[in-house]
Each structure stands twice: as structure tokens, then as C-alpha cells.
Amino acid sequence: MSVEPFNKLVKLAARAFYDDITTKGDNQPKTGRSDNRGIAVVVLDALTRRQWVREEDLAKDLKLHSKQLRRTLRFFEEEKLVTRDHRRETAKGAKIYSAAVAATVDGHPLKEGEEKVKMHTHSYCCLDYAQIYDVIRYRLHRMKKKLKDELDNKNTVQEYICPNCGKRYTALDALRLISMEDEFFHCESCNGELVAESDKLAAQEGGDGDDNARRRRREKLKDMLQNLEVQLKPLMDQLTRVKDLPVPEFGTLHAWEARASAAVRAANGDAGAIDPSKSSQGLGYGGTSLPFVGDTKVEVDFSGTEGKGENIKSETESSSLKVLPPWMIKEGMKLTKEQRGEVKQELRMDGSSAAVEFSDDKKATIENDDKKNIQDEYIKAYYAALLKKQQELDEAAKKEHELSNTHSLNGVSDTTSNRQVGIKSKRDEDEGDDDVEWEEAPVAGNSNENYKVNDLNVQADASGDDEDDIDWEEG
Amino acid sequence: MFFHIVLERNMQLHPRHFGRNLRDNIVAKLMKDVEGTCSGRHGFVVAITGIENIGKGLIRDGTGFVSFPVKYQCVVFRPFKGEILEAVVTMVNKMGFFAEAGPVQIFVSNHLIPDDMEFQSGDMPNYTTSDGSVKIQKDSEVRLKIIGTRVDATEIFCIGTIKDDFLGVINDPAAA
Numbered sequence: 001m002s003v004e005p006f007n008k009l010v011k012l013a014a015r016a017f018y019d020d021i022t023t024k025g026d027n028q029p030k031t032g033r034s035d036n037r038g039i040a041v042v043v044l045d046a047l048t049r050r051q052w053v054r055e056e057d058l059a060k061d062l063k064l065h066s067k068q069l070r071r072t073l074r075f076f077e078e079e080k081l082v083t084r085d086h087r088r089e090t091a092k093g094a095k096i097y098s099a100a101v102a103a104t105v106d107g108h109p110l111k112e113g114e115e116k117v118k119m120h121t122h123s124y125c126c127l128d129y130a131q132i133y134d135v136i137r138y139r140l141h142r143m144k145k146k147l148k149d150e151l152d153n154k155n156t157v158q159e160y161i162c163p164n165c166g167k168r169y170t171a172l173d174a175l176r177l178i179s180m181e182d183e184f185f186h187c188e189s190c191n192g193e194l195v196a197e198s199d200k201l202a203a204q205e206g207g208d209g210d211d212n213a214r215r216r217r218r219e220k221l222k223d224m225l226q227n228l229e230v231q232l233k234p235l236m237d238q239l240t241r242v243k244d245l246p247v248p249e250f251g252t253l254h255a256w257e258a259r260a261s262a263a264v265r266a267a268n269g270d271a272g273a274i275d276p277s278k279s280s281q282g283l284g285y286g287g288t289s290l291p292f293v294g295d296t297k298v299e300v301d302f303s304g305t306e307g308k309g310e311n312i313k314s315e316t317e318s319s320s321l322k323v324l325p326p327w328m329i330k331e332g333m334k335l336t337k338e339q340r341g342e343v344k345q346e347l348r349m350d351g352s353s354a355a356v357e358f359s360d361d362k363k364a365t366i367e368n369d370d371k372k373n374i375q376d377e378y379i380k381a382y383y384a385a386l387l388k389k390q391q392e393l394d395e396a397a398k399k400e401h402e403l404s405n406t407h408s409l410n411g412v413s414d415t416t417s418n419r420q421v422g423i424k425s426k427r428d429e430d431e432g433d434d435d436v437e438w439e440e441a442p443v444a445g446n447s448n449e450n451y452k453v454n455d456l457n458v459q460a461d462a463s464g465d466d467e468d469d470i471d472w473e474e475g
Numbered sequence: 476m477f478f479h480i481v482l483e484r485n486m487q488l489h490p491r492h493f494g495r496n497l498r499d500n501i502v503a504k505l506m507k508d509v510e511g512t513c514s515g516r517h518g519f520v521v522a523i524t525g526i527e528n529i530g531k532g533l534i535r536d537g538t539g540f541v542s543f544p545v546k547y548q549c550v551v552f553r554p555f556k557g558e559i560l561e562a563v564v565t566m567v568n569k570m571g572f573f574a575e576a577g578p579v580q581i582f583v584s585n586h587l588i589p590d591d592m593e594f595q596s597g598d599m600p601n602y603t604t605s606d607g608s609v610k611i612q613k614d615s616e617v618r619l620k621i622i623g624t625r626v627d628a629t630e631i632f633c634i635g636t637i638k639d640d641f642l643g644v645i646n647d648p649a650a651a
């Protein structure tokens with residue numbers, strides 16, 4: 001079962017519908033710092049890279065306060081995007097989960113002594129893809145229906161307002177509102193003459209009379225409907241693409257754990273090819289323990305003559321170090337060469353003998369053909385130019401470091417996913433820039449995707465799916 | 476929509492009715508009490524069609540009245556959202572028109588009247604198309620669709636539309 005199209009669906013929906021959702025406590029002051037719009041998108045994105053995840057761990061990975069995360073998750077639970085499960089468990093119970101996610105030893109330097117004696121309630125969450133598909137379809141349907149109905153004036157209950165006291169009535173009150181003297185409706189409390197609501201709207205806009213107002217309103221609605229069609233087209237396309245695919249189903253937390261740990265056991269039996277602890281170390285996810293959706297199925301072709309141990313090692317290494325996109329690299333960042341993407345090519349080149357094959361189709365092609373290399377060179381040059389530009393910008397606005405970063409990013413019209421992940425979480429915490437470890441998508445897939453997207457910007461003739469760089473209209 | 480259902484009611488009867496015609500008296504009183512009433516739950520009771528059974532009477536302390544639990548079959552009329560009804564126009568004004576379908580009152584506001592029909596005031600206020608071929612006035616018969624209902628404990632009021640295919644005037648009293 002391929003999760004990728006569904007993940008894309010989730011990401012698109014997140015940006016379309018949950019971009020400016022705030023999950024704020026009521027008593028919090030509304031300062032700029034506590035503005036957490038965009039968190040919803042970050043959380044959803046993070047969930048697309050996981051299956052079942054303990055909410056504490058997720059909070060840690062995203063560097064969010066667990067309360068804030070829980071609030072967001074509860075919101076998504078209400079929106080029917082996420083299923084959650086709560087259970088009281090001892091340290092042992094937690095370990096079952098840890099085993100299930102294939103990181104028994106290194107993942108959690110928890111306060112184990114404490115947990116041995118106490119039962120804790122842990123919450124887990126997971127995307128519910130089947131339901132998400134339905135929810136999004138339903139939402140789109142409702143949006144369209146509402147606009148269309150309003151456009152045809154169908155099934156809408158007329159509302160009336162008293163201009164004197166502001167009291168509102170609907171057509172359902174009509175019987176009580178008629179008066180014997182004239183043909184108008186009269187307010188129950190002040191006997192003022194009621195006005196139909198659309199007429200009032202027209203009056204506000206300075207229109208005169210019924211027809212004008214109606215026409216203007218129709219135009220506005222038509223515009224909205226058209227905007228909806230245009231702006232949500234990628235989402236609708238993705239829906240149709242996903243329509244006939246089998247929906248990824250992780251089952252309940254319990255079932256999933258059983259399945260996952262069985263898989264790990266099977267993998268362990270497999271000539272030690274994939275040692276769970278080792279691979280999870282390699283993933284280096286800030287001590288997290290999650291099997292990535294894409295990485296759980298790694299096939300290694302042993303046809304190469306070299307010893308298998310070496311192959312595997314190089315593979316885990318390449319996935320352990322995240323290659324940061326050049327625009328993210330700033331002065332003063334402590335990065336290995338590999339992370340800067342400088343050594344990557346050579347590594348991959350001799351890796352071709354090992355013929356590493358990722359099961360996921362998107363990741364299937366690693367850049368070992370010439371054309372791709374040329375493209376990469378091109379992109380490198382492009383990034384260099386970009387970096388230069390960025391430095392200029394930095395000087396111009398030294399104080400607002402991060403802001404300028406945002407601008408230049410937007411200028412690239414990068415995948416929104418990266419923009420959101422990088423920037424918003426950065427804004428959220430005030431640590432130094434240097435040693436921040438970003439929550440990142442799995443390297444192979446993501447970096448590849450980035451290149452692809454930017455290819456489109458650079459080369460006009462490159463064909464591909466260009467719904468990656470949609471510019472959502474904000475606000 | 477019409478339904479044939481069984482309802483139950485406790486009938487209180489004065490002792491003077493006790494005699495050979497006790498049963499008839501109970502039924503007559505039931506019809507008088509129930510037919511034409513409206514309950515929010517079941518709608519308007521149109522007619523009682525039969526008595527299922529009459530239970531044992533219970534003498535009320537102090538009064539001598541006896542209450543009989545009566546189960547009866549009846550036809551009820553309950554309007555629903557989306558239902559198509561035929562109704563007679565009772566009043567026309569600038570805000571729209573009122574119509575009746577049996578016991579139900581329906582209001583059609585002017586924005587749910589087709590755009591090509593204009594309000595004409597006068598002795599006989601009406602909505603007329605520009606070519607005068609179609610006219611809605613008092614006593615016109617219209618087919619309309621219910622788009623909303625207000626259901627209170629003892630009252631049902633509807634709003635409707637004639638702005639859809641096959642809705643509107645079905646017979647014009649002026650032309651007939």
C-alpha cells in the first residue's frame with residue numbers, strides 16, 4: 001500500500017483548510033509570540049511521516065509544548081483527521097510500543113525508575129486516511145453546495161433585520177410579523193419596518209434598490225465559486241488520483257503494534273540485514289523511534305560483489321545525515337560536508353554498484369544518470385546565486401534575520417511543506433540558530449522532491465507534476 | 476406527508492355519560508378533542524379512522540370523573556423539508572405571499588419567487604410576469620417546495636419556494 005498519494009492529500013488539505021487555525025487557550029494574551037498559526041500544518045505534516053506515534057515523542061520532535069500539541073491534536077480529532085488512543089501503561093507497556101517502533105534501546109532515556117512504579121496515561125495518535133479522504137470530499141461538497149445554493153437563491157431562508165433596534169428575524173417568523181395596516185413586516189419589539197437582509201447589504205454598499213444588490217451579490221458569489229474551483233483544484237485532482245487506490249490502514253494501536261513488532265522480528269531473522277537499533281540510530285531523529293512510512297520497506301539488492309555489511313553501512317549513513325538544502329545553510333552552522341550536499345554525488349555514484357533500491361516509487365531513481373547530474377549542477381549554481389542574494393538581504397535587514405529568510409524562501413516558491421516546517425517552528429522557539437536540529441522529512445524522499453520542484457522553476461520545459469508549487473491565497 | 480399511525484390518549488369522562496352509549500360517547504369526545512389539533516411530533520391530526528382499544532376506566536378521587544386510556548388509529552399530516560406541496564394562496568404582500576395546504580401555513584418570501592415576477596400593489600396585490608401570462612394573487616393555486624419548517628409543540632409553520640423547475644402557479648382563478 002502506497003501512502004505517498006494520501007500523504008500528499010493530507011498536506012494539500014492542511015494548507016488549504018488549516019493554514020491559519022490557531023489553537024489558543026482562552027486566557028492567553030494575544031501577542032505576536034503566542035501566535036501559533038501554522039502549527040496545525042506542521043503537525044499534520046509530521047504525522048504524514050509517521051504511523052502511530054506517542055504524543056510526547058511527537059511533541060519532543062516538533063519542539064512543541066505537549067499541551068499545545070495536544071490541543072492541536074484534539075482539534076484534529078474533532079475534525080476527524082486523526083484517531084487517538086489513550087491507555088494507562090507502565091514502563092513495560094511503553095516498551096512494547098518502543099519495540100514496535102523498532103528502537104528499543106537508544107530511543108528513550110526516560111526516567112525509567114519513576115515509570116516502573118507508576119502507571120501513566122499515554123496518548124497515541126495516527127492519521128486516519130480513510131476518514132480523511134471522506135472528510136475532505138464532504139467538506140468540498142458542502143462548500144460548493146453552499147455557494148451554489150446561495151447563487152441560485154435556493155434553499156436559503158431569508159433573514160430580516162429591524163433597522164431601529166437591530167433585532168433579526170427569519171422567514172420562519174413571518175406569520176408573527178405581518179401587520180394588518182400595510183404590506184410590510186414589523187418588528188415585534190419596536191414596530192419598526194423590517195428590511196430583508198440582502199437589501200441592507202446593498203444599502204451598506206451604496207447600491208440602490210433590489211436589482212443592483214442582487215446582481216452584485218451574485219457576482220461576488222460567482223467569484224467565490226470560481227476561486228474555489230481554481231484554488232482547490234490541486235486538492236480535487238489529488239482526490240481523484242487517490243480515489244481508486246487502496247487506503248492505507250494502520251488499524252488500532254494494538255493491532256499496529258503487534259504487526260510492527262512482528263515485522264521487526266522477521267527483519268531480525270533475515271540474516272541480520274537490517275538491525276533495528278542500528279537503522280534507527282542511523283535515522284538520528286533526535287532520539288525518536290518511529291518507523292518512517294517510506295523507510296520501513298528497504299530492499300537491498302545483494303548482487304553487488306562487495307560484502308553486504310559495507311553496503312548497508314553506506315546506506316544508513318547516507319540517510320543518517322540530512323542534506324540541508326543550500327538555502328537553509330547559513331554562516332556559522334556546524335555542518336558536515338555531506339550535510340551541505342557536497343560529497344553526496346560521489347557517494348551516490350559508487351553506491352550505484354550496490355544498487356540500493358527504495359521501494360517507494362518516488363525515491364526509486366537516485367541521481368546516477370548524467371542528465372540528472374547536469375541538472376543538479378544547474379541547481380547548485382542557482383542556489384549559490386540565491387545564497388548570495390540572501391546574504392545581501394541579510395545585510396539589508398540584519399535584525400530581522402528570520403524574516404528575510406522567509407522572504408527569500410517565498411521567492412523561490414518552494415514546496416510549502418518546507419517553508420512551513422522550517423520557518424514556523426523556528427519562530428516558535430528562541431534557541432540559537434546554530435545547534436537547532438530541524439524536524440525534517442526523510443532525506444532520500446524529501447531532498448529529491450525539492451530538486452524536482454525547483455527543476456520546474458529553473459527549466460520551463462521540464463514536465464512533471466506542477467501542483468507542488470501552488471501558491472495558496474492566504475487570509 | 477400523510478401517515479396512518481396509532482396514538483394513545485387518556486379521555487376523562489363525566490359520569491353522566493356512563494350508560495349504554497359509553498363507548499360512543501368516548502369516541503365522539505375523542506374526535507372532538509383530537510381532530511384538527513397539531514402536535515410538533517406527529518403533525519396535524521386529520522381524522523380518526525378507528526379505535527384499537529379502550530382500557531379500564533379509572534375513577535378520579537373527589538371528582539367522579541373517569542379516565543379511559545384510548546388507543547386509536549388516525550391519519551396525520553406532517554410537512555417535511557424538501558416536500559412538494561400544492562397550496563392555496565391566502566395573502567400577497569411586498570415581502571412575499573402566504574399559502575395554505577390544508578392546515579399548514581406556508582410563507583414564500585419574495586426572493587424565492589422567480590426573478591421575472593414583479594410585485595404589483597393595488598386592490599388585489601399580486602406577483603406577475605412581465606408579459607402578464609402568469610399571476611399569483613389571493614386564491615391562486617401554487618405548487619411549492621418546503622425549504623424550512625418551524626415545529627413548535629402545538630404549531631407547524633413552513634417556508635417554501637417556487638423558484639425551481641415545475642413549481643409555481645398550477646391554476647389561475649382569474650382565468651377560469
Ligand SMILES: [Zn+2]
Pocket residue numbers: 162163164165166167187188189190191192
Ligand atoms: Zn425593532
